[in-house]
Amino acid sequence: MKITEGLRESISVMGGNKIRAVLTILGINFGVGCLIAISVIGLAFRDSVGSEVGRYGSTLLWVQVDGNSYLKGESRILMDGRDIKFFKQALPGLQSSGTLFSETYTAAYMGESKEAQVLGVGPGHFEMFDSKIEKGRTFIEQDISLRKRVCVIRPDIAARLFKDEDPLGKVIRLSERNYTVIGVTERANNMLLSDGSDNNTIFIPDSLVGAKIWGGNFVKYWIYLFKFDSIENVEIAEERINSYLEKKYGLLRDLPRFRVQRLDSFVGMIDRILNIITTLVTVIAAISIVVGGLGIMNIMLVAVTERTREIGIRMAVGATKTDIVVQFIIEAIVLCLIGGATGVFFGAVLAAVVCSILEWKFMLSFVIVAGALGISTFIGLVFGIYPAWKASRLMPVEALRSDA
């Protein structure tokens, strides 16, 4: 029997029993949907990590006080300006560096006020985190060194405090001090790796926050970020910073007081987590596809029993065993393919929704779709063979005697 006849036949059979067909393909549908969704989302996630790592060049490295080494209440040793000075001259390929201080204050301007996150940053900060300025300028070295009372604000706080006024040059009040607005950034995009700012953040020079938080003129740092030109220099820096800090401050109960972290190893960790999730979902999908396949087999066995007389009639007019086997295998494959195709559709829709929420790039490759349909065909074949063989096994007269 020709394939086209088999296809036409199976579609007419399914048309006659739509509910059963739908229930039968659910397992395959779910499994294939999971597979498609996880592969598309995984791909999009890797792409987004990749593009951010591309932006930061994965050559970002930061040093911070390792809170795990300290006992509760124990006072912590912080880095100071001399350490930073040493780093700046001892680390080759350093492109920019800076620190982060974060506090929440009430910001006020002419009777308008708003709780805002205040972030103390260095001059290289905006470049390091790829925040673009829309109006005005960012900090320059002098703002920091002279501890000028200036600030750069995010668009939401600008709109809240200044309405339609131009914020540049205006003075806002933050924790009983006045700061002049020198710049407004573009909207913060929803990135995986960020400085922790949002669209309500106010940036001020870190020297000011440092002085405010740690008191006095001598600024101390609990976290410091560096960006390098190459991964080799990141490796050199990691080693030098570690040995420098250990030599200078010593170990604390055999534990280092500071932790040096690299963006590239962070990315590797994210990748490992993603791999675990992918494996889990794939296992679930595989199980549900196999269970779906068993469901197909079950329904095909029922179909063979129900249609024994039809099989007898077909054999009586000249169908060979092969014809019958082919017909039932095609039917099983068509069922699986419909399940697979609808699964591809639902999985892709789910992935598209997730990607659009997380602002990731949605990519559905031909290979993934073809793979999913290939798996469906294979499952139909594997689980269709036994029922099909069972259908073809009888002599025509035995099949005709069936009163189903």
Next chain:
Amino acid sequence: MAIIELRDIDKIYKMGNIEVRALNRVSLDISEHDFLCIMGASGSGKSTLMNIIGCLDRPSAGSYHLGGKDVSGLADEQLAAVRNKQIGFVFQTFNLLPRISARKNVELPLIYSGYSAKERRRMADIALDRVELSDRAGHKPNELSGGQRQRVAIARALVNSPSIIFADEPTGNLDSRTGLNIMALFQKLHEEGATIVMVTHEMDIALHGKRIIHLRDGQIHGDEAVKKPANAAAAIRNLADLNKQDLEEAMSLHSNVHKSQESVE
């Protein structure tokens, strides 16, 4: 020359450790262009014999030559080809596929001989025309009367121009007038050159053939030529010659029988 030669055919059904000997050393020659009726009581082995010569089943022992070729040794796939091309089978219960139209039912054997869709349709229409059912080609079996269904089944048996048509009690599920129509159709096909082998347990049906054999307990117990076969077409004309009142009575009886039959189905 005999188109069918059966020699010492046995058929034994095994049910657990009970053996039923349905055919016991049956030997039979059927010549080309014959119209043979196989008669016998219920359980005498008629269907068993018919299924074996129709290649729907295999004998337990004995040899069977069809058109000079030994078919008892054929593999399943070759036997299917014999059923497809050389044999047309008509059943008591019609055995049409309920999901598809009359035309598609008639096309069924052609699917397995590899004809194109266009060719199949053309051949099916010719076969339906031969059984005078062209106007019902698009109807599904459950939209047809019993007689019409049997005509579809006969068209399906004819469509691949087989050398022999087998019919196992083709009128068994029909009222007598419809049965007569079916017999007229078989006689017409026979006149047009068909070889027909038919099973029946009714003598007046059997008398439409040219030759009658009697089966009893799986053995042939008589083989006779019919001197002057009954003419079904003439009998129908005679029925139509009844005066009008009788005819209407007959018709209403007919439709009653028909209805009750349908409700049974």
